[in-house]
Amino acid sequence: MKEFKEYLDVAWEFHGHRCPAMPMDLRAGLAAMKALGVERSKDKELFVEAETGKGHA
Numbered sequence: 001m002k003e004f005k006e007y008l009d010v011a012w013e014f015h016g017h018r019c020p021a022m023p024m025d026l027r028a029g030l031a032a033m034k035a036l037g038v039e040r041s042k043d044k045e046l047f048v049e050a051e052t053g054k055g056h057a
């Protein structure tokens with residue numbers, strides 16, 4: 001399973017700006033994948049719904 005640093009650059013690019021929320025969400029996603037015993041999905045096989053509230057950080 002890939003680790004946090006391996007995903008960080010592409011995650012910044014995907015998110016569109018630098019903020020404290022994205023790295024926390026990346027860590028949460030990696031922890032969830034580990035807990036579920038799954039790899040990163042392809043072709044929309046795995047979804048997450050996250051509620052972050054105002055300002056998202």
Ligand SMILES: [Zn+2]
Nearest residue numbers: 017019021022
């Ligand atoms: Zn952000």
